[in-house]
Structures are given as structure tokens and as C-alpha cells.
């Protein structure tokens with residue numbers, strides 16, 4: 677299967693996918709990485725793995741619709757089976773999301789439906805939660821609201837700050853994101869009737 681990854685930053689989740697692909701455990705190949713930030717470290721990770729990269733800066737476009745039209749054209753040029761959002765920090769238009777519905781995944785650093793949006797780690801601490809985590813979900817028009825595929829939990833300790841919790845969550849992200857991608861590549865995972873569905877093949 678052909679996997680295309682969208683990033684904006686560090687790309688540690690991208691690295692987890694590249695590592696699993698190199699080990700033959702992803703069920704697919706990362707064919708390209710597109711970033712909206714030219715200085716995203718994840719672009720270096722992609723280059724080091726011999727993966728094609730492209731940069732599409734938001735400021736080059738007058739509005740969201742024209743950015744997303746250009747993005748869609750770039751993505752579809754690689755004919756991916758799956759589009760993976762891995763720290764891609766732009767909100768996508770409903771038209772673009774609909775175009776990839778059922779074949780676009782995101783990972784969000786909270787136990788959805790809790791803490792959609794930004795600053796999830798600090799919000800979990802401020803709320804006094806004793807557990808937190810991350811969720812892989814299909815992308816739908818509702819921001820961070822698509823059907824959840826897989827979640828991992830981590831404890832929150834009294835002496836934690838947002839950085840220590842984020843590190844703990846990241847370890848889990850790197851474990852569960854490649855797993856969900858593999859399920860999709862193996863044809864076991866689909867979105868049906870607005871729900872995520874894992875088949876027992």
C-alpha cells in the first residue's frame with residue numbers, strides 16, 4: 677500500500693512509521709512526506725529514509741480553499757492508498773476531508789472525546805486527571821471528532837508537567853500509530869457507517 681504523510685514539525689510519529697516500514701512491519705511504503713513548514717525536522721527524517729518530500733507553505737496561498745486545492749493536487753500526484761496526518765497543524769477544509777474520507781488517519785494527544793484541539797497535556801493536568809493518552813482516528817469534517825480506532829492510556833503523576841506527560845504520551849503514540857496504519861494496509865480496518873471497524877482477518 678502507498679502511504680503519504682502530512683507533517684508540520686518534529687515528525688517523531690513519521691519516524692515511527694518509517695522505522696516500521698523499513699523493518700517490513702507496516703504493510704506499506706511511505707511514498708512521500710508533505711509539510712506546510714519548510715523547517716520541519718520531519719523533512720530531514722524523510723530525506724534520510726530516501727522518501728520524497730514537498731513543502732507547501734500556507735502563506736503562499738490567499739485562502740484555505742486554494743491551499744487545500746493545491747495540497748489535494750500534490751497528494752493525489754502520489755496516488756496514495758492512505759493519507760496519514762502526523763502533527764499536521766492546519767485545519768483542512770470539509771471538501772478536502774470528504775475527498776479522503778475513510779482513507780485519512782490522524783493521531784491526537786488525548787483520550788478522545790476529551791480535549792479536542794490544542795494544549796491537551798496542560799488541560800489534562802489542569803483538570804486533575806490521573807490518566808491521559810492518545811487516540812488514532814479516521815478524519816471527518818468534525819475537528820478531532822472522527823471515529824476512534826485505537827487509544828492508549830498513560831498515568832498522570834502529581835509531579836508531572838506538560839512536558840513529562842507529553843513524553844509519556846509520545847511513547848504510546850509511536851506504538852499505536854504504526855499498528856493502526858498496518859491494520860489499514862492489511863485491509864482489516866475501514867470506516868463504515870461513520871464507525872471505525874476492525875475485521876478479524
Ligand code: GRF
Pocket residue numbers: 685686687688689690718762763764783784785810849
Ligand atoms: C503529536 O503529539 C500528535 O499527537 C499531534 O502532534 C504531535 C506530533 O508530534 N497530532 P511529532 O511531530 O510526530 O513528533
